[in-house]
Amino acid sequence: VKLYSDPASGNVYKPMLLMAHLGMEYAHIPTTWEDGGTRAPEFLRLNPNGKVPCIEDGDFVLWESGAILNYLARDTPWLPDAPRLKAQVLQWMFFEQYSHEPYIAVARAAMHYDAPGPARDRKIASKGSGGEHALAVMEQHLHACTWFVGDAPTIADIALFAYTHVADEGGFSLAPYPNIRAWIARMQAISGHIPIGPVSD
């Protein structure tokens, strides 16, 4: 498998973390917005939406981190086979992409990439209530559950872990969320865990 990747991206980190757990070998093809790689014609032929991650598995091309996680995790314990569990995995993955990432990841990206000033401050402030809402939903769910779906970690945990554990980099404190902090520690304790890559300066 070839992984078109940007080490700073939490969405890229998701398949990297899964493949680390699965012991899968893959080739990195660095492709970032900063170096123009995601807008290059040869990359747009693979993903017309111009985003990483994107994978090539032989002649099969797939983009969208959520789709890639489901594809790579098929027939492994990271994606349960029972229809109801499988549906709940997708529920939390769609929640992450719609109600979590656009606040928590976008605030983090603004802190790293936008020029300091009032425009950046307004952008980050506009993400506050949506991000806190997403964290509150997670906190409540983890009150009764060890993992997001079923009784073992799944790709739903990987999808939510990627940006949650670095939420502070976007200005979100996890101090009010003890269940989330305990779950983060459980994720990091799984054998094979790898950290997210550094954000380039």
Add this chain to the structure above:
Amino acid sequence: VKLYSDPASGNVYKPMLLMAHLGMEYAHIPTTWEDGGTRAPEFLRLNPNGKVPCIEDGDFVLWESGAILNYLARDTPWLPDAPRLKAQVLQWMFFEQYSHEPYIAVARAAMHYDAPGPARDRKIASKGSGGEHALAVMEQHLHACTWFVGDAPTIADIALFAYTHVADEGGFSLAPYPNIRAWIARMQAISGHIPIGPVSD
């Protein structure tokens, strides 16, 4: 199946359209933001994220339109079984939720629900380039394909159809996108098709 629903929501229309095609019976439970239903404690016990659609199938509760479509379409022609096709269905469904709906559906909602004025105009204008980008990605894909994945309609088509065919209600003209218009006509010609519900005034 019980469907917690708001007739104005394209996200609710997605499972309604699928169930119409599948000939599935279900009970509507009207639950809207306007009437406070999505913020009621008894609904938040089902979906702590406070959004419709949400379904109950016996004691099984599921929310997020993308997860509901995958659950209801399992073992039907609307969700192919081959791993690569199934992954591509998810790719387009995650694309829809991240790169399409937040522009095209949010502009439509602003036109319907926000008070006319400069704030609404700015909000709608801020959705323009993202929405046009999503439509351009779809247009290009449909140049070579009849349906988004494989050679028959899938839940990826349903997910993308819901807000695309009413994109004009958010100020997006489909005139520059002949492939999209032809695909919309193909979707509407499938036996069993039902229209989206009216937006309440």
